[in-house]
Amino acid sequence: MMKKKLWIVFCLLMLATWPAPLHHAKAAPYFYDVGTTHRAKNEIYYLAEGQIVLGSLSGRFYPAKYVTRAEAAAIIGRTLNFNGEPRATRFKDVGKGNFASGYIQEAVEHNIINGYRDGTFRPDQFVTRGEMALLINRAYSLGGTTLSAAVQQLKMRGIAEGKADGTFGEDEPIIRADFAVFVARAINPQYRVNPQLSSIGEATVTASALNVRKGPSTNYGAVGLLYRGQSVDLLHVVGNWAYVRSSGIEGFVSRAYLSGGAAEPGENNELLDYVRTQTIIIDPGHGGYDPGAVANGLLEKEINLNVALKVKSLFENTGFGIALTRETDVFVPLSGRVSFAKEQGGDVFVSIHTNAGGGTGTETYYYSAAATNPYVEQSEKLAQCIQKRLVEAWNAVDRGTKRGNLHVLRENSMPAVLVELGFIDRKEDAEKLGSPYWQEQAAKAIYLGILDYYALESGLDFQPLYDRVQ
Ligand SMILES: [Zn+2]
Structure with a gap:
C-alpha cells in the first residue's frame, strides 16, 4: 500500500514538473471519438480548427448524436461570425442561460431560422435533413427557398448527395457528423463533391496586404497573401468573408478589404513589387x-x-x-x-x-x-x-x-x-x-x-x- 501511495505521489510530481511550453500555440483540437479512419474526420477537424464546432470538456465530438436546433443555430452562427454572447431572446423557451441563445437570436434576425407560432423555438428538438437543407440555403444565400429547391441546390453544388435509395430523407434527423460534412462543404468549396466554381465577380484588394485564410474567420491559418491593387475572382461568399482565387492562391479574405471591380493596370504596390x-x-x-x-x-x-x-x-x-x-x-x-x-x-x-x-x-x-x-x-x-x-x-x-x-x-x-x-x-x-x-x-x-x-x-x-x- 505504502508503495502504491508513493507511486501516485511520484506520478503527480512528474506531472507537475513536466516541461510545458512557455507560450502554448492554440492547441490542435482532437476528439477521442473522431479517429483517423472516421469518414467525416476532415470536415469535423476543419470546422474545429475554426472553432465552429467544439467538443465536450472530455474531448468528445459525439459524431453519431442527433443535432438539436440550438446546436445547428450555434454552428451556423459561428461560420458567419455572429455575436454568440448569450442573451435574452424573443422565445419563451430560450433564456440567456441557453448556450446558443445569442446565435439563435441573430439567426432569427437574419431570417436563417424561424421560431414556432406558439412563441417557442424548441431548442432541443432534432433538426431533420430537410430543415438542414433550408438552413444552409438561407445561411449562405444559395437560392433554394422551398424544400425541393433547397435540396436541388445542395446536390447541384456538391454539398449533399441523396441517399442510396434515391431519396433525400428529408424527415430523418441528421447526426452531427453529417451536419459537419454539409456545413464544411457549404462554406468551403474545397470539401465539395466535384467542386466547379465559376466567378461571381471581380474585386480588388484595398489593404496594403491581405491574408488569405483556410476558413471564414481569423481563427483559420493563412495560406497566402495578396497585395493592394491585386485583382481577385470572387467565387463564393460566407457572411463578411469572400472565397477568392488570385495568382494561384485560393481561400478566404475579409470582404472589408475588397472593393468592387477589377484593378487598374499598374496599381500594384511597392511591397508586392x-x-x-x-x-x-x-x-x-x-x-x-x-x-x-x-x-x-x-x-x-x-x-x-x-x-x-x-x-x-x-x-x-x-x-x-x-x-x-x-x-x-x-x-x-x-x-x-x-x-x-x-x-x-x-x-x-x-x-x-x-x-x-x-x-x-x-x-x-x-x-x-x-x-x-x-x-x-x-x-x-x-x-x-x-x-x-x-x-x-x-x-x-x-x-x-x-x-x-x-x-x-x-x-x-x-x-x-x-x-x-x-x-x-x-x-x-x-x-x-x-x-x-x-x-x-x-x-x-x-x-x-x-x-x-x-x-x-x-x-x-x-x-x-x-x-x-x-
Ligand atoms: Zn550540421
Missing part, C-alpha cells in the same frame, strides 16, 4: 547517408529538414520566392547547395543546423572575409536578425553571431548565414529540437528574422507579413 524580386534559399543541413549530429534519439538531418519545411510553408504564397536545397531525406554535397542557391537566383541563404559538443544555446554564423562572398555586412545583419528572433522564441542561451569559414557561406554570392538551433547532445536543448511545437517556433523565428532583415534593407513596412505568424 519588392517581395516579388526576392528569393529566399533555405538549406537544411545534412541528409541521406549523412545524419549530422546524433544524440538523445534524434537525428540532426531530420530536425533541420522539419524546421526548413515549416519555414517554406510560412513564405509560400506571400509573393516571396522560396526554395529549399533539399525537401526530402537526400544527401546534397555542399557545393551542390551553393550552386543550387545561385541557379535559383537566391537573395538570401539560410542554412539550418543543429549543434553538438556539449554546450547549450543558439548561435548563428556568417562569413566575414570578403574575398569570395562580398555580402559581409548584409550577412552579419541577417545573422543578427535571425539570432535575435531565435533566442527570443526558444528563450535560449544567446551564444551570439560568429564568423565562420564554412563552405556554404564562403562560396556563396548572396547574404548567407548558418544557424545552429541548439545542442542535440544537451538534454534541455534536445527536448526542444525534437518537439514539433518548438520546431514550429524556430521556423517562425527564422521567418521573422528574415523579415526583420528585409525591413532594414528596404525600409518597407512588412506588418502584414508579420501578422501571419501572430
Whole structure:
C-alpha cells in the first residue's frame, strides 16, 4: 500500500514538473471519438480548427448524436461570425442561460431560422435533413427557398448527395457528423463533391496586404497573401468573408478589404513589387547517408529538414520566392547547395543546423572575409536578425553571431548565414529540437528574422507579413 501511495505521489510530481511550453500555440483540437479512419474526420477537424464546432470538456465530438436546433443555430452562427454572447431572446423557451441563445437570436434576425407560432423555438428538438437543407440555403444565400429547391441546390453544388435509395430523407434527423460534412462543404468549396466554381465577380484588394485564410474567420491559418491593387475572382461568399482565387492562391479574405471591380493596370504596390524580386534559399543541413549530429534519439538531418519545411510553408504564397536545397531525406554535397542557391537566383541563404559538443544555446554564423562572398555586412545583419528572433522564441542561451569559414557561406554570392538551433547532445536543448511545437517556433523565428532583415534593407513596412505568424 505504502508503495502504491508513493507511486501516485511520484506520478503527480512528474506531472507537475513536466516541461510545458512557455507560450502554448492554440492547441490542435482532437476528439477521442473522431479517429483517423472516421469518414467525416476532415470536415469535423476543419470546422474545429475554426472553432465552429467544439467538443465536450472530455474531448468528445459525439459524431453519431442527433443535432438539436440550438446546436445547428450555434454552428451556423459561428461560420458567419455572429455575436454568440448569450442573451435574452424573443422565445419563451430560450433564456440567456441557453448556450446558443445569442446565435439563435441573430439567426432569427437574419431570417436563417424561424421560431414556432406558439412563441417557442424548441431548442432541443432534432433538426431533420430537410430543415438542414433550408438552413444552409438561407445561411449562405444559395437560392433554394422551398424544400425541393433547397435540396436541388445542395446536390447541384456538391454539398449533399441523396441517399442510396434515391431519396433525400428529408424527415430523418441528421447526426452531427453529417451536419459537419454539409456545413464544411457549404462554406468551403474545397470539401465539395466535384467542386466547379465559376466567378461571381471581380474585386480588388484595398489593404496594403491581405491574408488569405483556410476558413471564414481569423481563427483559420493563412495560406497566402495578396497585395493592394491585386485583382481577385470572387467565387463564393460566407457572411463578411469572400472565397477568392488570385495568382494561384485560393481561400478566404475579409470582404472589408475588397472593393468592387477589377484593378487598374499598374496599381500594384511597392511591397508586392519588392517581395516579388526576392528569393529566399533555405538549406537544411545534412541528409541521406549523412545524419549530422546524433544524440538523445534524434537525428540532426531530420530536425533541420522539419524546421526548413515549416519555414517554406510560412513564405509560400506571400509573393516571396522560396526554395529549399533539399525537401526530402537526400544527401546534397555542399557545393551542390551553393550552386543550387545561385541557379535559383537566391537573395538570401539560410542554412539550418543543429549543434553538438556539449554546450547549450543558439548561435548563428556568417562569413566575414570578403574575398569570395562580398555580402559581409548584409550577412552579419541577417545573422543578427535571425539570432535575435531565435533566442527570443526558444528563450535560449544567446551564444551570439560568429564568423565562420564554412563552405556554404564562403562560396556563396548572396547574404548567407548558418544557424545552429541548439545542442542535440544537451538534454534541455534536445527536448526542444525534437518537439514539433518548438520546431514550429524556430521556423517562425527564422521567418521573422528574415523579415526583420528585409525591413532594414528596404525600409518597407512588412506588418502584414508579420501578422501571419501572430
Ligand atoms: Zn550540421
